[in-house]
Amino acid sequence: MDSFDTRIIGALRRDARISLSNLALEVGLSRVTVRARLNRLRESGVIVGYTVVLAEDMQHHPVRGLMMLGIEGRGADKITRLLSNVPAVQAVHSTNGKWDLIVELGTQTLYDLDGVLTRIRKFDGVTTSETNLLLATQMATRVPERLVSVD
Structure with missing residues (x-):
């Protein structure tokens, strides 16, 4: 993991529903690069899932x-x-x-x-x-x- 991966994870922790386009803008990478990084983070087990948290x-x-x-x-x-x-x-x-x-x-x-x-x-x-x-x-x-x- 590098600083971009850390920033991607931080953004997802704040808003797991953020669009890929907005996530790419927030971390300063292209959509394609962010998608590839997300896939790698899932495949390596760093990201294990997404969920909805109710009050x-x-x-x-x-x-x-x-x-x-x-x-x-x-x-x-x-x-x-x-x-x-x-x-x-x-x-x-x-x-x-x-x-x-x-x-x-x-x-x-x-x-x-x-x-x-x-x-x-x-x-x-x-x-x-x-x-x-x-x-x-x-x-x-x-x-x-x-x-x-x-x-």
């Missing part, structure tokens, strides 16, 4: 949070398997630094979130945790994975 999709889980987990020893794989059975878990990320895993959570209410946090904290191997509520999304550059469709 209700973004409101499906009005209470969202990030839970950072400290895990005893090398138990991250076991904890990740346990987390896969928790419906409120939207994503699990490995990380470096103080925390071993960062868990994205989404629930309908704070009461529900509290129950999920309590459940996760009781997992054998979780030694410490910290949770931050997500208050408002100022900007989103990606669609949650559950909404991505591959053509």
Whole structure:
């Protein structure tokens, strides 16, 4: 990927419905070149699909949070398997630094979130945790994975 590919992807993130002509104008390339680059980005797996995001999709889980987990020893794989059975878990990320895993959570209410946090904290191997509520999304550059469709 070069700077033109990065600009194409940036423009598509802002407006995935942009016409090929307008996309070409925005990034300063010909339509033919932009089409070829888009095909290459799809074929190489950089772009995996396009989707529509509805307002209700973004409101499906009005209470969202990030839970950072400290895990005893090398138990991250076991904890990740346990987390896969928790419906409120939207994503699990490995990380470096103080925390071993960062868990994205989404629930309908704070009461529900509290129950999920309590459940996760009781997992054998979780030694410490910290949770931050997500208050408002100022900007989103990606669609949650559950909404991505591959053509």
